[in-house]
Amino acid sequence: MAYTMNTPWTLAGRNLAIQKAIAEIYEQYFAGGPRWIAKHLPQRKQMGDYASKLSDESKEILLGDYGIESFIEDYALMAIQASGDSRAISQTYTQWVFDETRHSKALWYCFIDSALYSHREMDEYTYQCSQHVWTFELQTGHEATPERGAAYAIAQERQTKKNYRDMQRRVWQEYGCPRDATQRPVYPAIAGVLGTLATDEGYHEAVFRKITRVYLKFWPDKALQAMWDVYEKYRMPMVKLPNAEAFLDAVLSTGIDSPRAVVKDILKPTYESLGLESRAAVKRAARESWDLPEGAVIQVGDTLDPDITEDAIPYRMNADGTFTPVSA
Ligand SMILES: [Fe+2]
Ligand SMILES: [Fe+2]
Known part of the structure; x- marks a missing residue:
């Protein structure tokens, strides 16, 4: 099938360009994504040796992390809604759901192999989690769309990447800071599994950032409005956990997470990775993008993208959220 790219500013043209770009992102994701299976994680054999070293706070936080990951079926439902009739987005989410499903499994093995909780306790906890439903609408106040879902x-x-990295370091310290013969840190048992989870989450972050940049390029006003919709009141995943109180106490007392850290370590770098310096800049760009003329596309970087034809009207988005026309 031949794609003609000569009218990226019409509704159909924009959509075609977006779908083609997302299909390419999916290809890269599928070809280069992490490949591992929870049951076959090598760290499972090490759990027994390290189980007694884990603190009560870490145990509580990891249980909460498991609880959050166990809501994957609700996220999967959101993914179906947010994919619409786009095969490229649907493929991407299918791979993502597969990846996420093994996260809760990996944590489940951590608890069972370390004998931190019994099968019965884990079953009961999981069942209690399943009594609640997470929805995108509840989380963000907006209906799920492909561009909102990605943003x-x-x-x-x-x-989640930051959380797993921080927890990996914490658990490693509780294990007594193990190092190899050359003094490099080694991460056995749960510390190793947390590193694997963090790598997955970082990979996902990059995939969704690439998708959002595609929307930003070909459909700036829609993408920027979606970003503002979901970042305006961004917060921790809104799921009901059976150990909610103990989880929150542990999170706060260990300093693993805080509202301030969310702004500094999560939201600000997210805005910056999309070319905007601050929350105010996202708001401004979302507002000003409505005034861009029909056919406007966003030039990413210093050179005009070869996919953008002569007839499109390229703009540069500045870090403060204003737009400047790019003269040919
Ligand atoms: Fe995850
Ligand atoms: Fe993830």
Whole structure:
């Protein structure tokens, strides 16, 4: 099938360009994404040796992390809604749901192999989690769309990545800071699994960032409005956890997460990775993008994208959220 790229500013043209670009992102994701299976994680054999070293706070936080990951079926439902009839987005989410499903499994093995909780306790906890439903609408106040789903996911993936990295370091310290013969840190048992989870989340963050940049390029006003919709009131995943109180106490007392850290470590870098310096800049860009003429596209970087034809009207988005026309 031949794609003609000569009218990226019409509704059909924009959509074609977006679908083609997302299909390419999916190809890269599928070809280069992390490949591992929870049951076959090598760290499972090490769990017994390290189980007694884990603190109660870490145990509580990891249980909460498991709880959040166990809501994957609700996220999968959101993915179906947010994919619409786009095969490229649907493929991407299918791979993502597969990746995420093994996260809760990996944590489940951590608890069972370390004998931190019994099968019965884990079953009961999981069942209690399943009594609640997470929805995108409840989380963000907006209906799920492909562009909102991608923009929201950048921040959430980044937050989970940071959480797993921080927890990996914490658990490593509780294990007594193990190092190899050359003094390099080694991450056995749960510390190793957390590193694997963090790598997955970082990979997801990059995939959704690429997708959002595609929308930003070909459909700036829609993409920027979606970003503002989901970042304006961004917060921790809104799921009901059976150990909510103990989880929150542990999170706060260990300093693993805080509202301030969310702004500094999650939201600000997310805005910056999309070319905007601050929350105010996102708001301004969302507002000003409505005044861009029909046919406007956003030039990413210093050179005009070869996919953008002569007939499109390229603009540069500045870090403060204003737009400047790019003269040919
Ligand atoms: Fe995850
Ligand atoms: Fe993820």
